[in-house]
Amino acid sequence: MLLAVHIFFLCRLILVCALQVAKWMHFSQKNRRGPKRRKKRKDDMNYRELLSDQLVLLLEFLLQEKTLCHKALQRLRSTYQLLRQDAEVRHRWCELVVKHRYLSAYGDVKEFLEKDQAMGVYLYGELMVNEDSKQQQLARQCFTLLQEEMDPASVKVVTEMLF
Secondary structure, three states: OHHHHHHHHHHHHHHHHHHHHHHHHHHHHHHHOOOOOOOOOOOOOOOOOOOHHHHHHHHHHHHOOOOOOHHHHHHHHHHOOHHHOOHHHHHHHHHHHHHOOOHHHHHHHHHHHHHOHHHHHHHHHHHHHOOOHHHHHHHHHHHHHHOOOOOHHHHHHHHHHHO
């Protein structure tokens, strides 16, 4: 019986996140088309308050999407106050920022690399793999500032990625 209850709640968690992903993708599609001359309507999307595990799952689902417009990323950041969440959520947020080259939030990536150095090692790789000069510059700049504070194993791994 306990297993059935656990499975029920797990399915509910996934369903809630899948519905939120659909809403965010709709928002992104609607806002990617460019500005319209019509009068602005009030945003009628109903965003749910999500638990940390749900936010991680939502962001993981959004990472699978090919495109998200910057307005959707901006709204996502403010709606869920992503910078106030735990490191797992912030890490996924930074991955979205890097994937979609959301320049306005590169400061969030820099802050994550500074404050969550152990989890940031993977993020250095993400910044380098896209071959985007601004992202690579951000990775090198952060590493230069932080390498003295990092543990030797992380320094070695990041050095191999960056140079």
